[in-house]
Amino acid sequence: MREQNGSAVTMTEVARHAGVSLGTASKALNGQGKLRDETRRRVMDAAQELGFQPNALARGLARNRSYTVGLLATESLDRFSLPLHRGVENALGADRISVFLCDGRGDPVREQFYIDQLLSRRVDGIVVTGVQSDERPSLGQLELPVPVVYAYSRSADADDLSVLPDDRFGGRMAAEHLLGLGRRTFAHITGPISFAAVRERLDGFRSALAESGVELSDERVYSGPWRESFGRQAAAELLRRHPDVDAVLCGSDQVARGVMDSLRENGYRVPDDVAVIGYDNWELLALDARPALTSIDMGLEELGRYAAQRLLAMIDGPRDGGVVRMPPHLIVRESCGATAGVTPRPLSERPFPAGPTRQEAPEGA
Known part of the structure; x- marks a missing residue:
C-alpha cells in the first residue's frame, strides 16, 4: 500500500x-x-x-555492504556454465544480492579488466566459474580485498576455496552399478587424457572394478576428442579387438551417442549385449538416444548454489580454503539394462566385426 x-x-x-x-x-x-x-x-x-x-x-x-557479487566466468554460454550460474544466482538472489556477470573467456587481460570493474563497484565477493576442473591461476596474487570462491574451476592456490564435482566418485558409481547388473567385461571410451576429470573418472572406474576382482587393462581404454564421431570410431576398434565386451563407461554423453551408434551398426544390442553409461546427463542427447542413455549427472546447479552459499559465509565471517568435491548422481535409463531386465547373448551368438572401420586406432588405444 x-x-x-x-x-x-x-x-x-x-x-x-x-x-x-x-x-x-x-x-x-x-x-x-x-x-x-x-x-x-x-x-x-x-x-x-x-x-x-x-x-x-x-x-x-x-x-558496510554493497549486496552485489561478481560472477567471473570462463564461458558464460557454455552448456556446463548455464546450470552452474543458475545455482549461483538462485542462492544469491534468495539473499537479495545482485550479480554482475563478466565473461572473462579465459583471457587474463579480460579477467583483469573485469576484476577492476567489479572492485570499483564495491562487490562483496567474487565467484569464479569454469567449464572444467583443471587448475587455473589464482586471483589471490592480486591481493583482492574481498573473498573469492572457485566453482567447477580449481584454483592453483590451496589457500583458495574450490568447489568441484567428485569425478573419481562418479567413475566408481558407474562401475558399481554395472557390476551390480552382472556385467564383467568392461571398457572405457572417454575424452582427452590431459583433462583432470578424465583421469579422475578413469581412476575411480578402474579402482572400483579392481576391488571386485575385475581388471580394466589399458587396451580397453580409449581417449580422444569429445565428439560422437570419436565414440563411433573407438567403439568399432573396441569391438574388433575385444568383441566380448559387455559394458562401456563413456566420458561424455556425446561420446556415448557415438558408441551406441557403432554398437548398433555392428549388430550389437544395447543394453542386451552391451550396457552403456554416459557422463554429464545432457538431456538433449540422453533422452533422445536409442535407447535413452543412463548418465552421470555432475549436479552443477547444486554445485553453484553451494559455492555461492560458501561465499556468503565468507563475506560475513572468516575466509576458507581447500577443495570441496560435490557428489554426482546416477540417472538410470534404458541403456544400462537396469530397467529392462535384459540378459546378454552368449558369445557364440554375438556378431563379431570382420575388421576395423577406420584406418587408424583411436588416440590412446
Whole structure:
C-alpha cells in the first residue's frame, strides 16, 4: 500500500504499524540483532502489508555492504556454465544480492579488466566459474580485498576455496552399478587424457572394478576428442579387438551417442549385449538416444548454489580454503539394462566385426 500522495512507505511507518521502536524495526528488516521470533515476524508482516520497499543503498551503508557479487566466468554460454550460474544466482538472489556477470573467456587481460570493474563497484565477493576442473591461476596474487570462491574451476592456490564435482566418485558409481547388473567385461571410451576429470573418472572406474576382482587393462581404454564421431570410431576398434565386451563407461554423453551408434551398426544390442553409461546427463542427447542413455549427472546447479552459499559465509565471517568435491548422481535409463531386465547373448551368438572401420586406432588405444 502507498500513501495517497505517491510517496514511499517509510520504516518509521512500519515501526508504528508493528508497535515497535524504529531501531527494532530496522534490526528486523535488516536481519540484525537478537529479536524474538514473534517480534521479527510482526515487523515483517507490517512491512508486507504496507508495501514497504527497503532502500538498498541505506541497507548497504548500514552493514558496510554493497549486496552485489561478481560472477567471473570462463564461458558464460557454455552448456556446463548455464546450470552452474543458475545455482549461483538462485542462492544469491534468495539473499537479495545482485550479480554482475563478466565473461572473462579465459583471457587474463579480460579477467583483469573485469576484476577492476567489479572492485570499483564495491562487490562483496567474487565467484569464479569454469567449464572444467583443471587448475587455473589464482586471483589471490592480486591481493583482492574481498573473498573469492572457485566453482567447477580449481584454483592453483590451496589457500583458495574450490568447489568441484567428485569425478573419481562418479567413475566408481558407474562401475558399481554395472557390476551390480552382472556385467564383467568392461571398457572405457572417454575424452582427452590431459583433462583432470578424465583421469579422475578413469581412476575411480578402474579402482572400483579392481576391488571386485575385475581388471580394466589399458587396451580397453580409449581417449580422444569429445565428439560422437570419436565414440563411433573407438567403439568399432573396441569391438574388433575385444568383441566380448559387455559394458562401456563413456566420458561424455556425446561420446556415448557415438558408441551406441557403432554398437548398433555392428549388430550389437544395447543394453542386451552391451550396457552403456554416459557422463554429464545432457538431456538433449540422453533422452533422445536409442535407447535413452543412463548418465552421470555432475549436479552443477547444486554445485553453484553451494559455492555461492560458501561465499556468503565468507563475506560475513572468516575466509576458507581447500577443495570441496560435490557428489554426482546416477540417472538410470534404458541403456544400462537396469530397467529392462535384459540378459546378454552368449558369445557364440554375438556378431563379431570382420575388421576395423577406420584406418587408424583411436588416440590412446
